Amino acid sequence: MKKWKKCPLLIVTAISMLLVSGVALAGTKGAYKEYNKDWPKVPAVAGMMQASKEGILPWDKAEPEEDLESVYADKEEPATEEATEAVADTEAEADKTYTFTDVTQDYFDDAVFIGDSRTVGLRDYGGWDNATYYASIGLTVYDMFDTPIVEENGAKITIEEALSKHQFGKVYLMIGINEMGTGTVDSFMKKYEEAVNHIRELQPDALIFLQGIMYVKQEKSETDPIFNNPAIKERNDRIAMLANNHDIFYIDVNEVVTDETGNLNPEYTYDEIHLLGKYYSLWTDFLLKHGIKKE
Numbered sequence: 001m002k003k004w005k006k007c008p009l010l011i012v013t014a015i016s017m018l019l020v021s022g023v024a025l026a027g028t029k030g031a032y033k034e035y036n037k038d039w040p041k042v043p044a045v046a047g048m049m050q051a052s053k054e055g056i057l058p059w060d061k062a063e064p065e066e067d068l069e070s071v072y073a074d075k076e077e078p079a080t081e082e083a084t085e086a087v088a089d090t091e092a093e094a095d096k097t098y099t100f101t102d103v104t105q106d107y108f109d110d111a112v113f114i115g116d117s118r119t120v121g122l123r124d125y126g127g128w129d130n131a132t133y134y135a136s137i138g139l140t141v142y143d144m145f146d147t148p149i150v151e152e153n154g155a156k157i158t159i160e161e162a163l164s165k166h167q168f169g170k171v172y173l174m175i176g177i178n179e180m181g182t183g184t185v186d187s188f189m190k191k192y193e194e195a196v197n198h199i200r201e202l203q204p205d206a207l208i209f210l211q212g213i214m215y216v217k218q219e220k221s222e223t224d225p226i227f228n229n230p231a232i233k234e235r236n237d238r239i240a241m242l243a244n245n246h247d248i249f250y251i252d253v254n255e256v257v258t259d260e261t262g263n264l265n266p267e268y269t270y271d272e273i274h275l276l277g278k279y280y281s282l283w284t285d286f287l288l289k290h291g292i293k294k295e
Contacts, residue, residue, distance in 0.1 A: 097245040103291030105130065110169035114159060114199075115139065116178055118214055118274060125277035126284050132168070134159045140178045141191050145198065163202040171203055172287075174211035174253075176235055177273070181226040189238045196242055207292055210243060212236040212252035217272035218263035227273070229263055249292060256286045 105128060112132040113119050119135035122128075136149035148156040173196070179188050199208060213232050215221070221229040236252065243250035257275065259265040264272070268279040275283070 094246070098249075098292050098294065099245075100249075100251075100290040101293055102289055103293070104288070107291050108170070108287070111172060112163075112166075112168045112170070113172045113174075114144065115172075115174040115211075118177070119174055121274055121277070122280055122283055125275075125280040127281070128284060132166075134162055138178055139175065140182075141175050141188070141195050142179070142182070144175065144195060160202070163199065168203055168206050170207045170209060171199055172209045172211060173199070174213065176213040176239075177227070177232075180231060185234055185238065188235060192239065193242060196248070200248075206247075208248045209290075210239050210248065210250050212239060212250065212254055214275075215254050215258055215262070215264045217266055217269055218261055219266075220272040221263055249290075251286075251290045253283050253286050256282045 108128060108131040112134055113122060114134045115122075116135065116139040117137040119133065120137055123133040123135055134150050136147065139147065139149065145160040146158055148158050150157050150159060150162040152162065175195075176188070176192070182188070196208065196210065199206075213236055215229045215232055216224075216227055218229075220227060236254075240250040240252075242248060254264075257265060257268055257279070268275050268282070270276050
């Protein structure tokens with residue numbers, strides 16, 4: 001003790017060293033954190049000295065540690081293999097196309113046929129009582145949703161109302177012969193496409209079959225400036241372009257009702273425009289060979 005009293009400088013030096021060491025040790029988690037990564041293998045004082053040379057003081061704040069948990073908290077979990085496959089399957093289905101196949105009459109249990117007098121003939125002479133028909137003589141694409149032609153519960157409602165109330169698996173549309181003398185091909189197709197889009201809105205899960213307009217007899221076609229087969233074909237070609245072969249399909253019954261000249265077979269018609277009753281079986285047979293089945 002006497003020795004210490006005689007050497008106050010030694011005491012001050014020792015105390016100073018203790019304070020410096022304390023500051024240096026405290027700095028291992030503070031301002032000197034980056035300079036004491038190897039502590040305690042390397043004395044903390046060495047780190048403090050190095051920091052002092054670079055102007056880092058004990059009371060300076062250390063950079064906060066990165067909170068890895070918070071960094072990844074908002075990141076989405078990586079997609080599982082099952083989820084990735086499900087998305088791929090959905091996208092593949094949306095792009096998938098289908099080809100026609102043979103079906104039986106019960107395929108049309110959930111089908112609705114929309115059209116003009118020709119579809120009326122299909123209803124009356126086709127022999128398919130299991131299908132539904134929204135058809136009327138003189139119906140056009142311009143008034144098809146507004147005219148009350150569907151009989152239901154003793155009253156007549158519009159096709160718009162009927163399609164809103166009842167969902168179908170298939171919708172068959174043949175319309176356009178009555179519109180031949182109205183507007184242009186472009187104005188007709190604008191309205192026709194709007195009608196198809198509206199049917200899709202009302203029947204989101206249905207397959208839509210766009211049926212080509214049936215041709216007329218050769219004599220009619222060659223003498224009538226309005227109701228002629230070149231004009232009908234022009235419209236049919238445009239209608240066919242609306243098909244995507246996924247949920248909208250184009251079918252053309254002219255394949256089975258025309259003769260070698262490409263006009264409505266004169267043996268099949270009584271008025272150059274409509275089929276004789278017994279020949280509607282050609283139409284139904286054609287439909288049986290043009291079903292779509294989604295596995």
